[in-house]
Amino acid sequence: MSAVNDTSFNSAVFLLTGIPGKEDVHLWISIPFFLIYVISIVGNSVIILIIKTDPSLHVPMYIFLSMLAVTDIGLSMSTMPSTLGIFLFNYKEISLDACFAQLFFVHLFSFSESSVLLLMSFDRFIAICNPLRYASILTLPRIAKMGLVCALRSVALVFPLPFLLKRFPYCHTNVLSHSYCLYQEVMKQACSDITVNSIYGFAVKLLAVGLDSLLIFLSYVMILTTVLSVTSSTESIKALNTCVSHVCAILFYYLPDIGLSVIHRFGNSSSNLPQVVMGYIYLLIPPLMNPVVYSMKNKHLRSRLFKAFCK
Template sequence: LSYSMSAVNDTKFSSAVFLLTGIHGQEDVYLWISIPFFLMYVISIVGNSVILFIIKTDPSLHEPMYIFLSMLAITDLGLSIATMPTTLGIFLFNSREISLHACFAQLFFIHSLTFIESSVLLLMAFDRFIAISNPLRYASILTPPRIVKMGLVCVLRGVVVVFPLPFLLKRFQYCQANVLSHSYCLHQEVMKMACSDIRVNSIYGLFVTISTVLLDSLLILLSYVMILKTVLSIASHVECVRALSTCVSHLCAVLLFYIPGIGLSVVQRFGNSSSPLLQILMGYIYLLVPLMMNPIVYSLKSKLLLFIK
């Protein structure tokens, strides 16, 4: 394989590279494939930027629900910026090489921002629970200083749990064909390229996933069970529908975030028996679709609320 590269004889760590992969077998039509990818990034960046601009300039939107939405938009913008250079670089310029240090930096930002987004979705679930179950105390519970502290905790958790990963990966020698399955770097893929014992990375990666994404998803589920219990106790059908309508966009965002992530994990776990094309497509769906759809979902939600009112 002409693109394969071994680091066995490399005397300098920084001289080794990874080779990213676009869509195998479709190299002749990369320019055409780049068009939908470019449009997805434009929708994501413009959509999330517009959300941030509207929330910042409209004083009536300076309330907890929209502050949490702005946190989600900032996280989505960060993920778009972290993946766009390598993804579009492959499809537009067939630029596949990425140095180890650049790869480690990219996976740090991708994973930390992903865990931050999971935390923000949990905060948004908590926000909806307070708004529906205790509306009279909503403003006194979710005060601006408290929201800032909650946001900082989300960022710190995402950064702290991912911070060791580049250093754990740096210990390894990479002596296999360093060809990754995606157009961006992920920890679970990079560690498989090592010819060293990866048990520590594997165990730590599992611990991080359980303590962040899995824990957050269970707490979000618990929040919605309690929300549903509260809503069912409301006598008025109109009030019940209105309360549930405020959760629709958040539920969509949760499903867009967790379902592709679970799908990608399953495909990677049983990767030997699945199609390589399926792994590649799941990787793109996992990172790009939520970033593009979240602004659309929340725009539609605003129109829905206006219609109900």
């Protein structure tokens, strides 16, 4: 009997969810979702290509921007197959292994984006607070090492997640409230004690998003302190203007992330619509808006984009 149960647990599938109550218009909803994915992937790819091919953009700020674009593409690609599969073909089933693989990449690129935003805040901190040493501190080899450390940190934090989930049997309804797999939601479908998983998930969130957001906040406190000490208001505004794009990227990432985490922990289980909407905002808006904001606010990058499209 136990062997039969183990087999049913191992062959179980999860059922993904589109937008509850809107199943009859999923095909129409797929159109804006498809456009968002295309714009996100194409926009970030164009930014990477322009930065790579233009030697004048091989400076720390644009290298960090290309890193952010890579994480945005990865984040979009990791959720696109299952999301469009639901809205276009009403294909809701996903196997355990595929679900674990998807949540690995979703959280990997999400934590990597948080790390890149931290690196970008460090770049702004050095550029404003210590401009004379900017070129000597942020050298290309040092930037490469910083990016490698952030990538390895994200992999180390996320790598245990699928294995922590794979050891559980799953005997609940296995209906997920998103069109993709998230660790904190899959964990709740297990039929065993998930205390260890819950503690590890919370610790990972603190070490990644919590620590990064704290360091970003401290860096901007020091940036504001430095800017306010400048006597010229024109110079202060000019210095702060270089941070606007980065601040927008921070808000696009952290506000939906915090909102989704709060809803998952304290939300009303009778209605999944708020966490469904927040889940789409969390994974669709940052990859879509980051290239738009940086293209609009950065004159140098905007001019390169115009030249590229004119050609």
